Amino acid sequence: MDQVAQIRSFNRTVTHQVGALEGRFLGRDRSLGASRVLCEIGPNGIEVRRLRARLDLDSGYLSRLLRGLEAEGLIRTSQSSGDARVRVVTPTTAGKKEVAVLNRLSDEAARSLLERLTEPQRVALASAMGSVERLLRASAVRLQVERPTSRAAQYCLTRYFEELAARFDAGFDPARGISATADELTPPRGYFVLATLHGDPVGCGALKCHAHFGEIKRMWVADSSRGLGIGKRILQRLEDLARKRRIPLLRLETNKALTEAQALYQASGYREVRPFNNEPYAHHWFEKALTAARPSVRSSSLSAV
Amino acid sequence: MDQVAQIRSFNRTVTHQVGALEGRFLGRDRSLGASRVLCEIGPNGIEVRRLRARLDLDSGYLSRLLRGLEAEGLIRTSQSSGDARVRVVTPTTAGKKEVAVLNRLSDEAARSLLERLTEPQRVALASAMGSVERLLRASAVRLQVERPTSRAAQYCLTRYFEELAARFDAGFDPARGISATADELTPPRGYFVLATLHGDPVGCGALKCHAHFGEIKRMWVADSSRGLGIGKRILQRLEDLARKRRIPLLRLETNKALTEAQALYQASGYREVRPFNNEPYAHHWFEKALTAARPSVRSSSLSAV
DNA sequence: TCCATTACCTGACATTAGTCAGATATTTCC
DNA sequence: GGAAATATCTGACTAATGTCAGGTAATGGA
Missing domain, CATH: 1.10.10.10 (Winged helix-like DNA-binding domain superfamily/Winged helix DNA-binding domain)
Known part of the structure; x- marks a missing residue:
């Protein structure tokens, strides 16, 4: 079947x-x-x-x-x-x-x-139901470009900053890092992508557009929704947006504490490069060259779903 | 969880x-x-x-x-x-x-x-959905004592005889084997248990009561519903009925071609014994001593479900 | 400050879903 | 042959669900 x-x-x-x-x-x-x-x-x-x-x-x-x-x-x-x-x-x-x-x-x-059911059958049922549920939740997650000032976006950013403050050795103060203001993340200067599950915000990511490259910022997925591939989808959406703008190169930097993010970037084709800025919280810098518009599944009938 | x-x-x-x-x-x-x-x-x-x-x-x-x-x-x-x-x-x-x-x-x-979803996620989803479905189907199967002359019972018996005819080396003629007439399988002389899934018959089994022992007959499960533990449940139901009648011993015989049936009997505590009758189609004879009423899950609130 | 937007509520509907009590024709079981 | 059971249909309901068009109050951005 x-x-x-x-x-x-x-x-x-x-x-x-x-x-x-x-x-x-x-x-x-x-x-x-x-x-x-x-x-x-x-x-x-x-x-x-x-x-x-x-x-x-x-x-x-x-x-x-x-x-x-x-x-x-x-x-x-x-x-x-x-x-x-x-x-x-x-x-x-x-x-x-x-x-x-x-x-x-x-x-x-x-x-x-x-x-x-017998006990082995019960165990098998519970496990299979868990898998189905997880994957259905994954497929129910919706992405959309959102104003970075919206309530949902602000919620994600607050959670994101809280998490950085907790995980970074030196804590985190958004004012000290490289800027990514609401203006800079609003079209046409940039994009803020929000992921929602049944209306609840569960993740975000942002793109800051420059003349010859783009910056990936604010990548975050809610704790309760990790492992569903949401981060990867957000990143792909941001790349699609960059391609539409004919941006040839994406850059990002990340902290050594965020190991799962580094794994995501590497799995998505980013390669580590020498520091290209002086972001105080960064330990690793990544780049990815964007090729011509990839055959996007999302641009078909699906975008309306 | x-x-x-x-x-x-x-x-x-x-x-x-x-x-x-x-x-x-x-x-x-x-x-x-x-x-x-x-x-x-x-x-x-x-x-x-x-x-x-x-x-x-x-x-x-x-x-x-x-x-x-x-x-x-x-x-x-x-x-x-x-x-x-x-x-x-x-x-x-x-x-x-x-x-x-x-x-x-x-x-x-x-x-x-x-x-x-990504391709690995899709594969996982399809497989988990298959498991859930199979197990839900298993748990949706209902057993009930039925008149052996009912349409559903006749349907099962016809399929059963057809299958025996196809699988036995020498074919099968119900008239030649040991009798299990409608009368003999109707209370109080015996019982015919029917398994249904959403109203469709998917299996059956019968008990013929004698003074000091009972005979298990007509054990059959539809091809489309095998591997769901239905045979085991039918057998257990027949044993419960026998216990209620204070029958101390169950006997049955089976053909060498029906390997899955033999596995079921062995797994259910039947042990192979020397031939106790001259059933022409039998190659293996089994017995099980029934102990006092086992703690039956089925006798609780469940029977009404 | 003003106007568009948002959040919620109310009223007025249309449709769907679900139930129950007969009526009719046919079959099955003594 | 006649009573009981079965399969279906019809009519008469009730409740639940879903939809739309306003209306009010609060908010937020120009």
Whole structure:
């Protein structure tokens, strides 16, 4: 069976099974949609807009589901402290209790599925499910060029700087390094590429354009999403953008602590060169010559997906 | 992550992804339900009751979906030749064309999912999906005691006899072997256990009760469902039934050609003994002493699942 | 300051999904 | 031969889901 056929066959089988498991949410005189929303809220509450992005629900529909949960006394709504337009929903004590019940029902459903298998089969199932999940998550990650001042971009940059501060021997102060201001990363002077998973930012990377070369900056992937090839995809997207601008050479520098980044650059065809600037936090400098536009998969129908 | 948590996490991720893939069926001004029914019908038509069992739909609801497809000119309905109550739906030329379109859309959706992965990731995904699917199918198999005269039971027995006829050196004639008539396999004289997957029969086994021992007969698993541990589960169910009847010993005989059956019996605690009857097709005779009621998982809440 | 944008809500719908109680024809089982 | 069971269909529902067009308040950039 080829890969496409395998996916379709998988979908058929899994739809059936997952549907059966979700049936457990019923019998609580609440719709499946409402139950899913309640479970997705989490113990510490969540912004309504994040909920909407995650579950991919219509604004009006979600609003109505939330009013229903509120009427049941399961959640309460408050304003976000930062932005008064944004609403935050938080589970009440009753709500947390109800989530616990739903979790118990889900656990039971999952157990009943396992109980018809032998132990080796269970182990194999858990492992295979883990792989499928990881890879589906990888393929659900979306890249897009974003304003570096957007909330999501700022979130990534903050996490990135925090991580550098923690990992570098000497700490990290963004003001001391070579500049990569919002202006410098906004077209046409540069590009900021954001990676999102179901609306949540999980990675970023940036390109600073010069006349005869480009600089790769701000490469970061969230801890929870590493090992999915996201860094590689961001880098490729940045290279595509550079090619479109007919930039013949890419340069970047990195710190000795960031070993996984060095591995990525080497695997992507960058070769280490002598220092070409005096970035205080850098220990390694890399370059890659860009050849004519590579046959890009992404430029086909896919870009719209 | 334990197995139960892994399954739940998997469900969450996969629901999202599968839902996205099914979205492709839309935009054909036909409901998702109708599209699924149309695709499930297959090129050669299908009995309405099998369709109902497979998709687990309400009789009235399915009927209405079928009327809709008929009105669109995509299917036609006819009586089953064997049983005039049963209706068979067959795709028209237009219907087959439409299924082809839907298949193409599904393929595209699957490909768009793959295109965001690297080749090693694709290979891993296909393999993991295959495992998950196989194991979910295994856990979706249901066992039940059935009248040996039922249509499903007769189907299994026919396939079983066909297979014996093909695999035995000397062919096979059910009349020549030791009897296992419908009467002998109906409670309280005996039991016929049927395994079904989404309503389709995929295996069987039978127990013939005597005063001081029981005979295992008619063990069969459909070719398409082997390697899922179904044979083992059928055998265990028969042993449970024998234990309930306080039968202390089980006996069975088998042909040298059925090597996988011999492996199953040995793995299940049967030991080969000297011939205890003159079954003409047998080359190996097995026995197993039944100990007091084993702690049965199946007797708990699961039996209702 | 003003205007476009964002986040959310409400009302008004249309469609889909799912259920239940009969009605009819046929078959199966005494 | 007649009662019970089976397979399907129809009508009459209810609930859930999904969509759209406004409306209000807050925000942010020119």
